[in-house]
Amino acid sequence: MNSLKKTKLWKSMFRHDFQDTPRTRLQRVFGNVFLHLHPVKIPVDALKFTYTWGLGGISFVLFFVLIVTGVLLMFYYRPTTGLAFRDMKDLEYAVTLGTFLRNMHRWGAHAMVMTAILHMVRVFLTGAYKPPREFNWVIGVILLTLTFLMSYTGYLLPWDQLALWAVTVGANMAANTPVLGNEGPFSIVTPLNDVKFVMLGGTSVGEAALLRFYVMHCIAIPFIAALFMAVHFWRVRKDVFSRQTGEKVDVWPHLVSRELLATILTLLVLSIWSLAMNAPLEEMANPTVTPNPSKAPWYFVGLQELLVYFDPWIAGVLMPTIIVIGLMAIPYVDVNPKGVGRYAFTERKFAWSIFLFGTALWFALIFIGTYCRGPNWEWYNPGQTWSIRRISKLTLMNIPNFWGLILLGAYFLQGMVISPQWKQRCAVRLGEGPTRLACQGLDFGLGALMGAALMIPLIWTPEFFRTLGQSRNAPLMQSLFALRSHLGAAGELAMVGIVTVTALCFGLGAVGFGRFKDRLWGRLGLVKYAVVIGLLLLMASVPAKILLRLLFGVKYIVSFPTVSFNI
Amino acid sequence: MKRQIFVLLSLATLVVFLMAWAADSRKEWVGIQERFNARAAKPEPIGIRQIMVAPLNRIDRCTTCHLAIDRPKAAQAEQPFTAHPGDYLKSHPVEKFACTVCHAGQGLATTVQAGHGEVRHWEQPLLRGALVQSSCAKCHGDLETIKAYAPMLVRGRQLFKEEGCIGCHALHGFGQTVSVDLSEAGSKNLHQLDMTFVKGPHTLSQWLYEHFKDPQRITPGFTRQELPQGEMEIAPTAMPNYRLTDEEAQALTIYMMSLTDEQVPGKYVKSLAAPEPPITTENAVAYGRAVFDKYGCVGCHGQNGQGGRNNWNAVDGQQVPALTYVKAGYTKEALKAFIARGSQPLAKLDPHGPSPSLYMPRWQEKISDEELNALVEYLYRLAPDETASAAPTP
Numbered sequence: 006m007n008s009l010k011k012t013k014l015w016k017s018m019f020r021h022d023f024q025d026t027p028r029t030r031l032q033r034v035f036g037n038v039f040l041h042l043h044p045v046k047i048p049v050d051a052l053k054f055t056y057t058w059g060l061g062g063i064s065f066v067l068f069f070v071l072i073v074t075g076v077l078l079m080f081y082y083r084p085t086t087g088l089a090f091r092d093m094k095d096l097e098y099a100v101t102l103g104t105f106l107r108n109m110h111r112w113g114a115h116a117m118v119m120t121a122i123l124h125m126v127r128v129f130l131t132g133a134y135k136p137p138r139e140f141n142w143v144i145g146v147i148l149l150t151l152t153f154l155m156s157y158t159g160y161l162l163p164w165d166q167l168a169l170w171a172v173t174v175g176a177n178m179a180a181n182t183p184v185l186g187n188e189g190p191f192s193i194v195t196p197l198n199d200v201k202f203v204m205l206g207g208t209s210v211g212e213a214a215l216l217r218f219y220v221m222h223c224i225a226i227p228f229i230a231a232l233f234m235a236v237h238f239w240r241v242r243k244d245v246f247s248r249q250t251g252e253k254v255d256v257w258p259h260l261v262s263r264e265l266l267a268t269i270l271t272l273l274v275l276s277i278w279s280l281a282m283n284a285p286l287e288e289m290a291n292p293t294v295t296p297n298p299s300k301a302p303w304y305f306v307g308l309q310e311l312l313v314y315f316d317p318w319i320a321g322v323l324m325p326t327i328i329v330i331g332l333m334a335i336p337y338v339d340v341n342p343k344g345v346g347r348y349a350f351t352e353r354k355f356a357w358s359i360f361l362f363g364t365a366l367w368f369a370l371i372f373i374g375t376y377c378r379g380p381n382w383e384w385y386n387p388g389q390t391w392s393i394r395r396i397s398k399l400t401l402m403n404i405p406n407f408w409g410l411i412l413l414g415a416y417f418l419q420g421m422v423i424s425p426q427w428k429q430r431c432a433v434r435l436g437e438g439p440t441r442l443a444c445q446g447l448d449f450g451l452g453a454l455m456g457a458a459l460m461i462p463l464i465w466t467p468e469f470f471r472t473l474g475q476s477r478n479a480p481l482m483q484s485l486f487a488l489r490s491h492l493g494a495a496g497e498l499a500m501v502g503i504v505t506v507t508a509l510c511f512g513l514g515a516v517g518f519g520r521f522k523d524r525l526w527g528r529l530g531l532v533k534y535a536v537v538i539g540l541l542l543l544m545a546s547v548p549a550k551i552l553l554r555l556l557f558g559v560k561y562i563v564s565f566p567t568v569s570f571n572i
Numbered sequence: 573m574k575r576q577i578f579v580l581l582s583l584a585t586l587v588v589f590l591m592a593w594a595a596d597s598r599k600e601w602v603g604i605q606e607r608f609n610a611r612a613a614k615p616e617p618i619g620i621r622q623i624m625v626a627p628l629n630r631i632d633r634c635t636t637c638h639l640a641i642d643r644p645k646a647a648q649a650e651q652p653f654t655a656h657p658g659d660y661l662k663s664h665p666v667e668k669f670a671c672t673v674c675h676a677g678q679g680l681a682t683t684v685q686a687g688h689g690e691v692r693h694w695e696q697p698l699l700r701g702a703l704v705q706s707s708c709a710k711c712h713g714d715l716e717t718i719k720a721y722a723p724m725l726v727r728g729r730q731l732f733k734e735e736g737c738i739g740c741h742a743l744h745g746f747g748q749t750v751s752v753d754l755s756e757a758g759s760k761n762l763h764q765l766d767m768t769f770v771k772g773p774h775t776l777s778q779w780l781y782e783h784f785k786d787p788q789r790i791t792p793g794f795t796r797q798e799l800p801q802g803e804m805e806i807a808p809t810a811m812p813n814y815r816l817t818d819e820e821a822q823a824l825t826i827y828m829m830s831l832t833d834e835q836v837p838g839k840y841v842k843s844l845a846a847p848e849p850p851i852t853t854e855n856a857v858a859y860g861r862a863v864f865d866k867y868g869c870v871g872c873h874g875q876n877g878q879g880g881r882n883n884w885n886a887v888d889g890q891q892v893p894a895l896t897y898v899k900a901g902y903t904k905e906a907l908k909a910f911i912a913r914g915s916q917p918l919a920k921l922d923p924h925g926p927s928p929s930l931y932m933p934r935w936q937e938k939i940s941d942e943e944l945n946a947l948v949e950y951l952y953r954l955a956p957d958e959t960a961s962a963a964p965t966p
Contacts, residue, residue: 097681101596102592104596105596262578266578273581277588287693294763477801
């Protein structure tokens with residue numbers, strides 16, 4: 006061995022010896038093109054597994070596994086509608102280790118989507134995106150989006166019914182893009198030049214779409230993702246690790262060994278998973294036969310579930326866009342310097358609550374879409390047997406546009422705030438007390454208006470009240486209807502009372518919300534406040550619309566069918 | 573300590589990988605081939621066999637297990653090592669036809685269940701028993717030429733004619749549009765069928781069989797209780813229950829299964845479907861009777877026009893009218909005009925119920941004047957004798 010190390014060949018390859026000295030430890034890191042993305046020293050606390058859970062690293066390991074298995078799969082796969090499915094069957098039945106290879110790739114992809122999401126959650130909870138790491142968070146959000154896209158484009162390639170229709174669900178959502186989608190609101194395009202056509206290379210998922218998805222999946226997106234990953238890792242090093250307490254230790258061997266351990270563990274788990282479970286493969290894709298139900302890939306099924314409550318341009322285009330932009334905006338609007346480098350709920354109650362609420366909502370919708378929806382998108386409890394013969398029809402109605410616009414306007418005007426300067430100016434003229442009263446009065450009025458704009462059309466649009474009151478899917482309307490019928494002449498009075506009480510409650514709620522807004526404004530200033538309150542109201546609008554539908558049987562708040570603009 | 577963990581985990585990963593490899597190299601067919609070799613005079617090399625027939629778009633790996641299917645000398649008594657029964661392979665050499673073009677199943681698969689196509693997500697399971705006869709029609713369009721080999725298929729087509737299916741269903745451009753076109757009935761996708769009430773395995777042939785035996789049990793429609801409030805009920809299928817025997821139902825199933833969307837290349841076609849023989853009779857009434865059969869009037873109006881077929885929510889006792897006394901209600905000209913024009917939709921018994929599914933289709937463009945005249949002669953003779961004698965003779 007020692008004589009080998011003295012040869013010219015050895016020396017030309019390894020420029021340092023392998024004694025465990027501080028010098029070689031450093032040399033190993035910065036003398037190696039792959040390892041030099043690491044710093045040479047790292048704070049010992051940052052190595053704690055329960056801090057990072059290794060999620061970013063595991064995502065990268067999975068990416069690497071996906072490249073290796075993906076390249077191997079490419080030897081056996083031809084992206085044409087006549088051959089793709091046959092090649093899948095060959096992989097399963099004739100290629101040595103073909104099934105295992107495909108399982109590794111499939112489950113690895115699912116796992117990578119999951120670990121990338123969890124990595125983002127971890128980084129948020131430890132405040133690791135705060136200055137100076139804001140930009141790297143943005144890169145991370147881009148990488149997460151690219152991960153979704155890689156998985157989604159790969160979903161089509163097996164060319165079975167599952168693939169075809171999952172991608173069709175997504176493509177139809179794209180067709181509902183405002184302005185640029187043929188079926189979206191204010192459309193200015195035809196089916197032959199809208200975004201869906203660009204995505205599929207045709208009007209439906211066919212030969213051209215398969216080739217496009219194949220090229221995107223195997224070359225374009227992984228290439229872009231690899232570039233962003235390089236930047237991401239580099240910035241992790243350059244922006245300094247988020248947990249900076251305690252002494253520093255050498256990256257070799259402390260960090261490198263842990264990375265190796267995580268790699269082996271990931272491989273082990275993925276191998277066991279691939280041995281135990283086979284990747285799904287259904288009938289060959291058939292554009293003329295739609296399976297019932299057709300579901301999007303699991304990570305998009307939450308958006309598909311939202312289609313129950315929103316038109317596709319909101320659920321499939323607006324929501325994901327706002328989510329991505331909103332995530333990117335987080336480090337720039339979060340001015341709270343506390344809670345960096347540790348899981349500290351008490352220091353960041355507001356941020357944690359909002360973020361975890363959004364994450365929980367996302368996963369709850371995914372759960373419902375995956376396990377609780379059967380044929381005709383009917384609700385089934387998990388484990389309940391599906392029946393294509395079960396058909397229920399909901400009675401749903403639209404709020405008249407006049408009231409709907411007031412309701413929508415009042416809702417989003419809740420975000421408005423009266424700046425302290427204005428208040429001061431008023432106070433100079435009117436005095437402290439009256440000014441405060443006037444501001445609270447404004448908040449109260451806006452809230453009460455919202456409550457009234459909600460209840461008045463529900464009760465005093467005669468057809469609306471009667472139809473929904475006698476339906477089976479609008480419990481609150483049914484109770485109100487029953488109450489008025491029961492009370493006879495006094496019924497009308499009771500309705501007035503209920504509307505008044507609702508308006509009062511909304512008003513008081515708005516006054517409370519006003520105090521919160523003032524505090525937020527004080528901390529954030531105009532621009533950040535506007536971004537935060539806008540995102541907050543948009544996020545809250547999702548459960549609000551869901552409740553409107555489940556409790557009141559409301560389909561649209563405002564509806565302009567001529568331009569396909571419905572909310 | 574740390575090093576041990578690395579070594580241990582690496583070994584564990586290696587073991588899992590080797591397990592995957594072992595499972596992969598000990599697939600079901602390897603054991604089957606070894607079983608064959610244990611008793612064979614000359615052992616076969618272990619490996620997947622496949623027959624590729626490009627013109628038929630087939631890659632069949634069935635011979636991986638059915639090792640002696642075309643070599644009676646090497647055959648063994650036990651499945652899957654038997655030779656093909658009969659001398660079919662002489663006229664249908666495997667190199668030219670492969671397996672699944674006749675037997676269906678999943679040619680690319682190499683496990684027993686998947687190869688037989690009796691697994692989820694495979695729509696053409698092995699055609700067991702007489703069902704295999706349905707494949708003959710792909711090349712042998714003139715079924716009379718293969719009557720001795722495919723008796724059930726021929727019987728099925730005969731029943732199809734006798735029962736007058738063509739009166740409601742179209743087949744290759746001939747027939748009516750009261751119900752679905754059956755030209756590709758044997759290629760129907762499972763997603764298009766409601767299997768809720770099928771007792772046997774959920775396959776197309778089983779659905780067809782049970783549907784022939786009792787159409788209303790398989791397709792019962794929807795009662796108002798099953799539907800959302802205020803929705804109109806959906807009537808059971810209008811397909812009459814012909815009280816078929818098991819054998820008749822199976823024969824019809826086989827005939828339906830023969831109507832596929834698969835097009836074989838021209839050089840595989842042995843014969844085309846023979847055209848209907850022209851009606852050769854001088855007798856106007858017998859000629860009319862032949863017309864009555866040719867256009868499937870019997871399907872709804874019954875043998876000799878005696879009626880008795882249900883038609884949900886139709887006036888006239890929810891039945892298709894009998895034709896026995898048709899001459900009492902129509903002059904010959906009026907009858908001809910009625911047949912030519914048809915009658916759709918029929919009046920509803922319950923005005924709030926669904927429209928009757930059966931109706932008299934329009935025949936104007938499908939029937940010749942000569943045929944129509946003869947048909948009316950025949951219909952006029954349906955009435956019992958005492959009225960017939962009183963009827964004016966032309």
